[in-house]
Amino acid sequence: MDSAKVQQILEQELNLEELHVKGEGSHYEVIAVDACFDGMSRVKKQQMIYAPLMEYIKRNDIHAVSIKAFTPDEWARDKKLMSL
Numbered sequence: 786m787d788s789a790k791v792q793q794i795l796e797q798e799l800n801l802e803e804l805h806v807k808g809e810g811s812h813y814e815v816i817a818v819d820a821c822f823d824g825m826s827r828v829k830k831q832q833m834i835y836a837p838l839m840e841y842i843k844r845n846d847i848h849a850v851s852i853k854a855f856t857p858d859e860w861a862r863d864k865k866l867m868s869l
Contacts (some may be wrong), residue, residue: 792805793868801821810846812851816855819857822855835852
């Protein structure tokens with residue numbers, strides 16, 4: 786499985802404003818941005834992203850997923866901090 790396939794799965798299942806997936810082999814990093822994350826706990830955000838991937842995790846097609854979920858405001862702030 787490659788990062789494009791992981792991105793495709795998440796795009797089909799979740800209607801997010803922005804989605805970035807990178808990685809190789811069976812380890813991936815997901816950055817998800819959407820207003821729906823506002824007020825959600827970190828655990829709830831991760832559960833939402835993990836849900837469409839569980840079948841692939843159980844089959845060991847995906848071994849590890851690092852998830853960062855942001856609201857659009859949080860993402861804008863984070864991007865500014867990264868560019869400093």
